[in-house]
Amino acid sequence: MDYNPTSRNKVKRIPKRGHYDQKTIFEVLDAGFLCHVGFSIEGQPFVIPTAYGRDGDTIYLHGASTSRMLKHLETGAPACVTVTHLDGLVLARSVFNHSMNYRSAVLFGNCVKLEGEEKMHALEVVSEQILKGRWDESRLPNAKELKATSVLKFVIEEASAKIRTGDPGDEKEDYKLPIWAGVVPIVPTYHAPIPDPVLNEGIETPESVKGLFE
Amino acid sequence: MDYNPTSRNKVKRIPKRGHYDQKTIFEVLDAGFLCHVGFSIEGQPFVIPTAYGRDGDTIYLHGASTSRMLKHLETGAPACVTVTHLDGLVLARSVFNHSMNYRSAVLFGNCVKLEGEEKMHALEVVSEQILKGRWDESRLPNAKELKATSVLKFVIEEASAKIRTGDPGDEKEDYKLPIWAGVVPIVPTYHAPIPDPVLNEGIETPESVKGLFE
Numbered sequence A, B: 001m002d003y004n005p006t007s008r009n010k011v012k013r014i015p016k017r018g019h020y021d022q023k024t025i026f027e028v029l030d031a032g033f034l035c036h037v038g039f040s041i042e043g044q045p046f047v048i049p050t051a052y053g054r055d056g057d058t059i060y061l062h063g064a065s066t067s068r069m070l071k072h073l074e075t076g077a078p079a080c081v082t083v084t085h086l087d088g089l090v091l092a093r094s095v096f097n098h099s100m101n102y103r104s105a106v107l108f109g110n111c112v113k114l115e116g117e118e119k120m121h122a123l124e125v126v127s128e129q130i131l132k133g134r135w136d137e138s139r140l141p142n143a144k145e146l147k148a149t150s151v152l153k154f155v156i157e158e159a160s161a162k163i164r165t166g167d168p169g170d171e172k173e174d175y176k177l178p179i180w181a182g183v184v185p186i187v188p189t190y191h192a193p194i195p196d197p198v199l200n201e202g203i204e205t206p207e208s209v210k211g212l213f214e
Helices: A022-030 A068-073 A116-130 A143-147 A207-211 B022-030 B068-073 B116-130 B143-147 B207-211
Strands: A034-041 A044-055 A058-064 A079-091 A099-113 A149-164 A182-190 B034-041 B044-055 B058-064 B079-091 B099-113 B149-164 B182-190
Touching: A022 A044, A022 A079, A022 A099, A022 A149, A034 A058, A034 A068, A034 B034, A034 B079, A044 A068, A044 A116, A044 B079, A044 B099, A058 A068, A058 A099, A058 A116, A068 A149, A079 A149, A079 B034, A079 B044, A099 B044, A116 A149, A143 A149, B022 B044, B022 B079, B022 B099, B022 B149, B034 B058, B034 B068, B044 B068, B044 B116, B058 B068, B058 B099, B058 B116, B068 B149, B079 B149, B116 B149, B143 B149
Parallel strands: none
Antiparallel strands: A034 A044, A034 A079, A034 B044, A044 A058, A044 B034, A058 A149, A079 A099, A079 A182, A099 A149, A182 B182, B034 B044, B034 B079, B044 B058, B058 B149, B079 B099, B079 B182, B099 B149
């Protein structure tokens, strides 16, 4: 399925980097769990980082019931959810052709507040997106905790991905310059887990955490 | 210097994580070079990832002159610039107390378009924020390239930082549970540089790139 390019989601700059198919967009979304949510209150834009989970063409967001962002979004106000992976510095011979390798997805839509079973399912989706397997290892939310948590469903209405990969591109006449050019990859890396200092004895590193290092 | 908390920049959720002093906010900004810019066109919020450079209380943004984002921002429309560093997964015994370690800064202000010397200075600031020393190694922008580039100055009007560090916090009664808890640090890591396949022979890795691995 494709999202048709409209004036809202069309990639205008360097159109060849734009993608509108769900497969490409979902791959960008599935490679992360941190998004930046944009909303506007009385003309003032806000951009807030938060975790997300994807389930089909739905993005789940969650947070404290008292969160200004969630209280605003649950009114169904227009929102933008952006996910960005920075993959490398692209160093060209000219300053002008310096760039970055990246994969980003920009989603447009509105939110609906969830309750009951759907709310619990959404929390599981977010948790599993952050760390697969952790949900079943943890003590699940109780009624009081669920009450203190808002969970929203953001249905993707329009979307695009923008992706740059590969080597630098320079002006033809610059290739003769004695200037180094190339790519420096950037990879978000998990370091060795730090157990809670008050962890009870005899509790081993769980499968979910081990899975990050496989 | 401090940014006074107002209804716009005050950290409402978990106020102890909020910071309003320039020192803390600038440290968050100086630790990165990728921001998410929020703006709103006819009520529709947009969130776009882009590079930035900081110089005092000014953030410089740049891009193609034809960029929709820059053309909108140069009108002085209200904008939000957010920088986020994800530092780790915080795994608690309960799902509810799962969290992340992070440092984020949310800035509010407006943009002004730059020309002439200030424009060139701003481009150098952005370049140096991405990779220190690279500006002097590269072929500098010529008149045609400068014309194709828009550079904006975003003066920070209000700002806040939000920071979480350290171990998980669980409900008192959950500490006895046989569930692993702790932190998994996440560190963006530079990998070995990949020279442009058509790089002329005898050009060594430059100091700027070596500096990333010191």
